[in-house]
Amino acid sequence: MRDFQFPGRSPLRVTEAAASTSHPLATTAAIETLKAGGNAIDAAIAAAAVLAVVEPQSTGIGGDGFMLYAPKGGGQVIAYNGSGRAPRRATVDWYLGQGFNAVPTYGVHAVTYPGLVDAWCRIHADHGSKPLDQLLQPAIRYAEEGYIVADRVAFDWAACAERFAAQANVDPVLFPGGRTPKAGEKMRDPRLAETLRKIAKQGRDGFYKGSVAEDIVSHLQGLGGLHEMEDFAATAGDYVEPISSTYRGAEIFQMPPNNQGITALLMLNILGGFDLGKLDPLSAERLHLEIEAGRLAYRDRNALLGDPRHGAIKSQEMLAKGHADQLRAAIQRDRAMTDLPAATLEHSDTVYLCVVDRDRNAVSLINSTYHSFGSGVVAPKSGVILQNRGSSFRLDPKHPNAIAPGKRPMHTIMPGMAVKDGRVWMPYGVMGGDYQPFGHVHLLTNIIDFGMDPQAALDCGRVFYDFGNVEVERGIPAAAADGLKQRGHAVVEAPEPLGGGQAIQIDHQSGTLTAGSDPRKDGCALGY
Structure with a gap:
C-alpha cells in the first residue's frame, strides 16, 4: 500500500471492465x-x-x-x-x-x-x-x-x-x-x-x-x-506467431522480429538468474543488474534483428536459456562491464493502451509515428x-536490418502480454522508443519480484543506458545514483521522463481488475 502522505495515485480497482491509455x-x-x-x-x-x-x-x-x-x-x-x-x-x-x-x-x-x-x-x-x-x-x-x-x-x-x-x-x-x-x-x-x-x-x-x-x-x-x-x-499487415519466455512462473509474450520485443525477453532471461526480490527495488545493486542485462541484450538486438522475410533471424538461439547463462556470466555485481560497445539508441514518441472487457478479452495495442x-x-x-x-534501417548490405525493397525495419514499439496458469494475467506496455525493453523489464520485475501493484510499478523511478551514459530520473534516490557511479557507470540526469506505460492486472479468482497509468503522461485508467 502506498504512503498517502506522498503525491501519487492509487491503482484503479474494478470488476467489469477497464481501459488505460496515455490521454484521458x-x-x-x-x-x-x-x-x-x-x-x-x-x-x-x-x-x-x-x-x-x-x-x-x-x-x-x-x-x-x-x-x-x-x-x-x-x-x-x-x-x-x-x-x-x-x-x-x-x-x-x-x-x-x-x-x-x-x-x-x-x-x-x-x-x-x-x-x-x-x-x-x-x-x-x-x-x-x-x-x-x-x-x-x-x-x-x-x-x-x-x-x-x-x-x-x-x-x-x-x-x-x-x-x-x-x-x-x-x-x-x-x-x-x-x-x-x-x-x-x-x-x-x-x-x-x-x-x-x-x-x-x-x-x-x-x-x-x-x-x-x-x-x-x-x-x-x-x-x-x-x-x-x-x-x-x-x-497490409500480418498475423504472426508471438514469441515468449517464462519469468518466475509467468509466461511473457512479445511480438517476434522485425519487432524488438525479444530484447525484453532476453533481459528477463538474464535477470532470472539473480534473486532480485531480496534487493531494495531502488537500490544501486538492483538497477546495476538491470543496466548490465540491458547492455548485453541490446548488443544482440543491434547485431541480429531485422525482417525475417529478408533473412533468417536467430530468435530461438537468442531465447535459449543457455545463451542467457553465458551472457549473465559476464556481469559483475560490483562493477560495470568495460568491453561492450556503446549502444546506438534514440528516444521516440509512441502511444500504448490496454483494454480488458467483461468477458476478459484482453488487448495490448501500441501505435507510433516514431x-x-x-x-x-x-x-x-x-x-x-x-x-x-x-x-x-542500416546501409550495410550485410546487416539483417539493411534497407531493401518492401522490407520492414527493425521496430521499437512493442506491446506486452503476460499469462499465468494458462489464463491471461496482464496486458501491459511501456512507451519510449529504444527504452521500451528496459521499461517492460522494469515494470514486470517491479510487479513480479517486488510485489508492486501496476500503478506503483509504473510510478517507480527509472534508469536507462543510453550512448554510454546511465540516464537517471529524479525519482531515483541519490544514494542509488552514487552507488551506480561507484560501480563505474557514467551517471547523468535524464533529460526527459523515461517512457510512459499502462497495465491492467486480471485476478480471475476474485473477479477483479487492477489497472495503472503512467504519471509521466497525461493519461489515466478508468473502469466500472
Missing part, C-alpha cells in the same frame, strides 16, 4: 465504447483513433501499430504485425548513390508506408463487434470541433519547435503562426477529420486508395520520395503525419 479523452472513448456494448477490440480502436488526433506528436494514421490479443481470458495470445514497408525502389545502393552514409532521421527518405489503418481495419473485421464508423466518431469529433492540448503533449510539442523552425514549409495547422501550442490551448484539424470520415465509411480503401492516398503519395513524390500508389495500396511528428512530412490536404520508421 482516449480512455473515456474506450470506456464509453465498452458501456455501449462494444468489446475490448472495439474500445482499443476507438481509443487509438482518439490518440491519433489528441497526441499528434506521438502517433497518427501515418504510422504503424502492433497488437497482442488474448480472447475470452484464455492463455492463447494472438499477435498482429501492422508495420509498413520500404518502397520497392529503396535499396542500399540508391541511398549510397545519393551520398547518404545512413538513412536520414527525418524527411521524405525516412518515410515507410503506414500500416496502422490497415491494422485497425483487419483486427476490427476479425475480432470487433461494433461498426467501424461508430468507433471513429469520437476521434472525428475532436479533430473537427477541437480538443484541449494536454500538458505532456504541450511539453513534447514544444521540444520540436527548433527542429520545425528550420523547415521551409512548416505545417500551418500543427504549428499555427510557426509556433507550438501551449497547454490549455484548443486545437483542431478539419483535414484529419475528413480523412477519418473517409476511413469510417470506406474502411482501408478510404486511406490506401483514392484522394487520401493520392495526396500522400503525390506529396512524397514531390519531395523526391521513392513512394508509389501501387505500393501504398498494397500495404520520433515526435515522425518524419516531419505532413500530407497537406489530408493532414496525415508520415512516420520516419525508415530511419531504423
Whole structure:
C-alpha cells in the first residue's frame, strides 16, 4: 500500500471492465465504447483513433501499430504485425548513390508506408463487434470541433519547435503562426477529420486508395520520395506467431522480429538468474543488474534483428536459456562491464493502451509515428503525419536490418502480454522508443519480484543506458545514483521522463481488475 502522505495515485480497482491509455479523452472513448456494448477490440480502436488526433506528436494514421490479443481470458495470445514497408525502389545502393552514409532521421527518405489503418481495419473485421464508423466518431469529433492540448503533449510539442523552425514549409495547422501550442490551448484539424470520415465509411480503401492516398503519395513524390500508389495500396499487415519466455512462473509474450520485443525477453532471461526480490527495488545493486542485462541484450538486438522475410533471424538461439547463462556470466555485481560497445539508441514518441472487457478479452495495442511528428512530412490536404520508421534501417548490405525493397525495419514499439496458469494475467506496455525493453523489464520485475501493484510499478523511478551514459530520473534516490557511479557507470540526469506505460492486472479468482497509468503522461485508467 502506498504512503498517502506522498503525491501519487492509487491503482484503479474494478470488476467489469477497464481501459488505460496515455490521454484521458482516449480512455473515456474506450470506456464509453465498452458501456455501449462494444468489446475490448472495439474500445482499443476507438481509443487509438482518439490518440491519433489528441497526441499528434506521438502517433497518427501515418504510422504503424502492433497488437497482442488474448480472447475470452484464455492463455492463447494472438499477435498482429501492422508495420509498413520500404518502397520497392529503396535499396542500399540508391541511398549510397545519393551520398547518404545512413538513412536520414527525418524527411521524405525516412518515410515507410503506414500500416496502422490497415491494422485497425483487419483486427476490427476479425475480432470487433461494433461498426467501424461508430468507433471513429469520437476521434472525428475532436479533430473537427477541437480538443484541449494536454500538458505532456504541450511539453513534447514544444521540444520540436527548433527542429520545425528550420523547415521551409512548416505545417500551418500543427504549428499555427510557426509556433507550438501551449497547454490549455484548443486545437483542431478539419483535414484529419475528413480523412477519418473517409476511413469510417470506406474502411482501408478510404486511406490506401483514392484522394487520401493520392495526396500522400503525390506529396512524397514531390519531395523526391521513392513512394508509389501501387505500393501504398498494397500495404497490409500480418498475423504472426508471438514469441515468449517464462519469468518466475509467468509466461511473457512479445511480438517476434522485425519487432524488438525479444530484447525484453532476453533481459528477463538474464535477470532470472539473480534473486532480485531480496534487493531494495531502488537500490544501486538492483538497477546495476538491470543496466548490465540491458547492455548485453541490446548488443544482440543491434547485431541480429531485422525482417525475417529478408533473412533468417536467430530468435530461438537468442531465447535459449543457455545463451542467457553465458551472457549473465559476464556481469559483475560490483562493477560495470568495460568491453561492450556503446549502444546506438534514440528516444521516440509512441502511444500504448490496454483494454480488458467483461468477458476478459484482453488487448495490448501500441501505435507510433516514431520520433515526435515522425518524419516531419505532413500530407497537406489530408493532414496525415508520415512516420520516419525508415530511419531504423542500416546501409550495410550485410546487416539483417539493411534497407531493401518492401522490407520492414527493425521496430521499437512493442506491446506486452503476460499469462499465468494458462489464463491471461496482464496486458501491459511501456512507451519510449529504444527504452521500451528496459521499461517492460522494469515494470514486470517491479510487479513480479517486488510485489508492486501496476500503478506503483509504473510510478517507480527509472534508469536507462543510453550512448554510454546511465540516464537517471529524479525519482531515483541519490544514494542509488552514487552507488551506480561507484560501480563505474557514467551517471547523468535524464533529460526527459523515461517512457510512459499502462497495465491492467486480471485476478480471475476474485473477479477483479487492477489497472495503472503512467504519471509521466497525461493519461489515466478508468473502469466500472
